[in-house]
Amino acid sequence: MNDDSTRGWFSGGGRDTSQLDLGQGQLVTPRREAQLATAERPVPVGHDTVQVDREMFASDRVPSPAVATGDRTPDPLADTGSVDVSGVRLRSVEQHLDEILGAVPQPAPIELAVLDAQGLLCAELVTSSRALPAFDQAGLDGYAVRSADTTTATVEVPTVLAVVGETTAGSAETTAIGPGLAQKVAVGAMLPAGADVVVPAAWTDQGLARVQVYAALAPGSYVRRIGDDVSPGDTAVQIGTPIGPAQISLLAAVGRERVAVRPRPRIAVLCAGDELVDVGATVGPGQQVDVNSYALAAAARDAGAEAYRGGILPNDRRRMVELIEGQSLRSDVVLIAGTFATGAPDVLQEALDELGGLSFTQVAMHPGPVHAFGTLGPTGVPVICVPGEPVAALVAFEVFVRPAIRLMLGKRQLFRRTVQAVSAQQLLSPLGYRQYLHGQVMRHPDGGYVVEPIGDGDQAMLARMARANCLIVVDEDVTEVSAGGLVTVMPMLLGG
Amino acid sequence: MNDDSTRGWFSGGGRDTSQLDLGQGQLVTPRREAQLATAERPVPVGHDTVQVDREMFASDRVPSPAVATGDRTPDPLADTGSVDVSGVRLRSVEQHLDEILGAVPQPAPIELAVLDAQGLLCAELVTSSRALPAFDQAGLDGYAVRSADTTTATVEVPTVLAVVGETTAGSAETTAIGPGLAQKVAVGAMLPAGADVVVPAAWTDQGLARVQVYAALAPGSYVRRIGDDVSPGDTAVQIGTPIGPAQISLLAAVGRERVAVRPRPRIAVLCAGDELVDVGATVGPGQQVDVNSYALAAAARDAGAEAYRGGILPNDRRRMVELIEGQSLRSDVVLIAGTFATGAPDVLQEALDELGGLSFTQVAMHPGPVHAFGTLGPTGVPVICVPGEPVAALVAFEVFVRPAIRLMLGKRQLFRRTVQAVSAQQLLSPLGYRQYLHGQVMRHPDGGYVVEPIGDGDQAMLARMARANCLIVVDEDVTEVSAGGLVTVMPMLLGG
Structure with missing residues (x-):
């Protein structure tokens, strides 16, 4: 491990087999340990072919992710050459994530019907032009009275008031009471002018023509005053607030049918690989079902994006280029899963080279260290390439794509809680x-x-x-x- | 508090004002305390009008929720009469919830495209007719060899094998190697017949025509065997498993384009109240914006339902009955928010009486104790009525409707974590x-x-x-x- 000659993904030297197993994506379980015990363990190698091998591999392809994970020296500044083979640089997860997060666009706010805004972040400062409540109203069922009339009321010596009518919720009739009068009111009913308190029915004899009031109440008791909840000009919903049922309730109450929100980013999900066939097709020898365009579209939706499953890219450079370009014109992000690092010649890699602006990167992570990222076209649409192996693709989605989607949504918390x-x-x-x-x-x-x-x-x-x-x-x-x-x-x- | 004469929502007796405040929905804050301190506090009442009052109120309406919360004796079996006024029974939250959960239908499973199944529970036992992997394949980039050929391989004395060709992932060509031969393979490539191990490239000299192997490996090393992940006949997804990206990945891999799931329940959301106007309308004196049909539809969606916002019911018994009946024919649940307990005559209450099968209930909860529940029509579609006051409506949704939706979705965990x-x-x-x-x-x-x-x-x-x-x-x-x-x-x- 301390031997410099062991550096480089192509080197066979100086590694400990249990670690190599992990490097290859195989957790050392008892079964695996037993297997290894029966095999003679490889020992350090220090021969001259290393240099030759590196040049040979460098000349025609990028290192395979599987072999690359055997690398013990991920330091990108190491001078052994192992971190820059065929233009592939080894970088940390954070470096790659930073590049992606730094390049994703901030889609412009859009106005949606309040119900469609659910789950999105408010993108405007919503102020109320209304007062809530819109009028003084009874806070419970009882009698609207003038507090000055009831200052001496007790159970022993009740105050007796004449009941003048009854108001229910929704009645548009404005009423008034004078001294010595009471009005029967239902919760939510407009308070008659002159009244400043609602005596709960339970504190009266609940009379119809005349009512006995058994208690004095401070002015304002059991009255919902106009503007108590929201005054005109008050902020109802702040920029950045997630729109949930309570916000929708408030938006409707202040009269908003539509609201500006951060939109769901549109993500085109594509996959590439000569071995891929669609899920419904017969799977021939050596072929694999395209699971990534389904799984990644599902993951993108789960993260809050609007996902468009583009399916399998044609295995022809020209048509592939056209298709990726086309998707980049109508998406905020293009996500491609491809086994673009193994096998030669690789059509996807050639297509991405032709499109320009994308660089392949060896990321110091497992599974799936080979990634690519870049932007396309005049508006710089990010293209994120994740490994084609389905488990590695979903891990890469978690690590790089989900935070990017959440950033586009405007969420403050980009990462899952650990x-x-x-x-x-x-x-x-x-x-x-x-x-x-x-x-x-x-x-x-x-x-x-x-x-x-x-x-x-x-x-x-x-x-x-x-x-x-x-x-x-x-x-x-x-x-x-x-x-x-x-x-x-x-x-x-x-x-x- | 121990005085039996204090029982009954209509009784003014024996209560402590701070508790009454809460009963009326007002938390005692310092401001409120100060207010009460300036007012003379009501004292126990024990006069004979209580009985008369009860009859008066019982004759024309149900008790108001606000006054009802003053009740101190929620025991539904209490013989004071306070728990059964105008057919309104006081019951516990659990009793009401049990009635609702016992009556909600279990919608029949539907088959959806796998991507549309996301977030729903699998309703079939999905077994695989395929093996995954579908063929023996290389677990990493290297050389497929016969393990028997490499038993003596060490770095000092490598085994030298002749390289016969190269296989990449997706190649349909079936190949074979004999003794003394090796084949260059990429990760995912079909293993040639005869080979039983893949020697990682790093443990060889990576030769093109001849390869030096530096280590012996146990048979099966770095080989993904056919069926290692899933064998034909294996269960891929169990009944009741939530369908997420990983399940979609697996379903696609076993060749499923569609899957049977528990569907989202369809909930019609209506509201009733003479005072209600739609969110876009001008709000006249005494009127309120309909916020409930928005907020409850949002809450229902958030809980996993397919919500249909039906809006404000017409304030006419005949048309209201028709509309509710119509919604019950095309919904799994009808949810109505209404201030159906205050104000007389109440059109919603009359309409529900005409529809039959619904009973009003006083639930021992705050806010919003007045609820109704019943089933309509030959298929027994549940109709859940929650209080019309918007805060109480969303609380009632949380307590009764969300668990019902989750039950219909087949979720095991009906309630929020506390x-x-x-x-x-x-x-x-x-x-x-x-x-x-x-x-x-x-x-x-x-x-x-x-x-x-x-x-x-x-x-x-x-x-x-x-x-x-x-x-x-x-x-x-x-x-x-x-x-x-x-x-x-x-x-x-x-x-x-």
Whole structure:
């Protein structure tokens, strides 16, 4: 590990097999350990072919993500050449995320009907031109009276007032009472002029023609004054407030049918790969079903975007370029899943090269270190390329795309909440790579959380991913978390 | 409080003013306390008019919710008559909720395109007719070899194999290798027949014509075997599993374009009240904007329903009956907000009487104790009536309608999570009534939660409700929570 000759993804030297296993996306489980024990472990290599090999590989393709994860020295400034092969730079998760977040557009606010604004952030300062309540009204059922008339009222010596009519909620009739008079009022009914208090029915004899009042009340008691809730000119909804049922209630009350909000970003979801066939098709030998355009569209919707599933890109450079360009004209973001780092010649890579402005990046993460990002066209529409392997694609979505969508939505909290959990098993992780493992997190009976990794970390395991409720995040500088040790966990609640 | 003569909503006797304030929906704040201090407090009343009053009120209307909250004896079996006035029974929140949950239909599963199934619960046992992976494939980039050929391989004495071709992912060509041969493979590429292991490129000299292998590997290493993830006949998605991006990924992988799910219940949202005008209209004297059909439709959507905002019911019994009947034919649930307990004659109440099968209920809760529930038509469509006062309507939605929607969706967790929080203020609550107060809950720097009630508890306060992030729940048997005391809090996260 301290031997400089071990640097570089193409080097076979100096690595510890258990770490290599993780680098390859295989969590070391007892089964795997047993397997390795039966095999002779590789030992350090220090021969001269390393240099030759590097040039050979550099000349025709980028390093494969799988092999690249064997790299032990992710320092992008390292001078070994291992971090810049065929234009692929190794960078940290944060660097890549920063580039994406720095480039996503801020879609202009749009005005929507209040019900369609639900779940979005208010993009205007909504002030009320109305008072709420709009008029003085009874706060409960009782008798509207003049407080001055009841100052001596007690149970023993009730004040007796003449009842002049009754007002129900919704009555438009403006009424008035003079000294010695009371009016029967229902909750929400307009208070008659002259009255300044509502005596609860329970504090009277509830008479019809005359009423006995048993208590004196301070002026204003049980009266909802005009503007008590909102005065004209008051702010009803602030910029940046999420619009929920209570805000919709208030917006309607101040008379707003429409409101300006941060719109849902429109995301085109595409995938590329010669091996891909659509879900309904017969899957021939060597072929794979396109699951990414479905899964990523679902994840994008869950994150709050308007997702358009564009499906599988044609495996022809010219048509691929046209299609990506076309999508970039009608989307805020183009998201492409592709196995663009393995196999040669790679049509997607050629198409992206032709489109220009996109750079491939080796990100120090696992699964799926090969990413690409750039902007297209005069308005600089971001194009985010994530690995084509379905588990790696959804992990990349969590790490890079979901925060970008939330930023476009105007949310303050871009990232999922994380918790510290006790790992129920030993976890091994490649040095220099941030590893994301699917797991099941549960509350521990004694408090806190316990997390169990699901499967052996192989990226291809969709059924196992579907049983997960969290991602376990093992930092770059951690190579081992012992059973019982603390680890960072990101619960993946839908819609959360 | 122990005086039996104080029983009954219409009785003025034996109550403590601070509790009455809460009973009327007014939290006792310092301002309110000061107000009360200046007024002479009502004292117990024990005169004979109570009986007369009860009959008078019973003859023409149900008790108003506001006055009713003054009731101190919510026991529905109490023989004082106070719990059955004009057919209105006082019952616990649980009793009313149980009636609703017992009556809501279980909509039949529907088949949806997988992307439209997002967020819903799977209603079929999805088994795979395919194996995943569909074929033995390379788990990483390297060389497919026969493990038997490499048993003696070390760095010092590498095994040298002849490289016969290269396979990339998606290639449909089935190949084979014999003893002494190797094939260059990319991750995901079909494994050639005869090979049982993939040697990572890093453990070789990465030769093109001949390759030196530096390590022996156990059979199966770095090979994804057919069916490792899912075998034909395996369960892919269980009944009752929420469909998220990972499930959509798996469903697509096993070839499913459509899946049977529990559908979103269709809820018609109506409101009634002579005082109501639509949000765009000019609000005349005594009129109120219809905020409930908006706010409740938003809340129903947030809970997972398909909400249809029917708007304001015409204030005419015949047309109202027709409209409610019409909605019940095309909805799973009809939700009506109405101030149906105050004012006489009440058109909504008459309409519901004509429709039959609905009973008005006084629920021991605050705000908004007057509710109605019943079923309509041959299929027994539930009709839920909540109070028309907008704050009470949203509280009633939380307590009764959201759990019903979640039950129809098939969710296991019907209720929001609650937490215990330290109350930053004294809270007073009427005995026998479960009080729901809007509040702001925040994490305490020393751990746990602190909650602050918002406003003075007056139901009419929409702007204050819009600032809340939780409901504070004060149980029926609690009349006071001192500042610093623990109280139950229901955080109201959107979508949560």
